[in-house]
């Protein structure tokens with residue numbers, strides 16, 4: 001378990017593909033079939049996701065259910 005607590009990104013940062021910038025989190029939080037909505041929170045240099053979604057992307061399924 002990570003000991004550093006990462007704050008959940010604000011829903012107000014959400015953006016669409018056309019507005020998405022290189023340093024914004026590209027985790028798709030909603031996709032209704034016509035337009036994907038991305039997280040849009042600030043992502044670290046060289047990363048495609050904000051710290052919050054990076055931990056979600058990299059978490060291993062076995063580690064989550066191993067209680």
Ligand SMILES: [Zn+2]
Pocket residue numbers: 009025026027039040041049050051052053054
């Ligand atoms: Zn994110």
